[in-house]
Amino acid sequence: MPITRNPLEIPPEVARQFAAKMQAFHAEYSPLKRDEIAADTRHLLLQHMPKGAKLRLADVLELFDLMR
Numbered sequence: 001m002p003i004t005r006n007p008l009e010i011p012p013e014v015a016r017q018f019a020a021k022m023q024a025f026h027a028e029y030s031p032l033k034r035d036e037i038a039a040d041t042r043h044l045l046l047q048h049m050p051k052g053a054k055l056r057l058a059d060v061l062e063l064f065d066l067m068r
Helices: 010-025 033-045 057-066
Strands: none
Touching: 010 033, 010 057, 033 057
């Protein structure tokens, strides 16, 4: 039996915030500030994910790289 997942519904305003944070992440040179931006983004996304969902900081960093 395959595992089915419901699509993630993110409000448009949150999607805009995500895009802005991603641009700030790629514009930043300091690794410490880049990690801070990614952590803030992780927190933002977790608020709109199903209860019990896991999202690691490494997942957010990979997502930023994939969406570059």
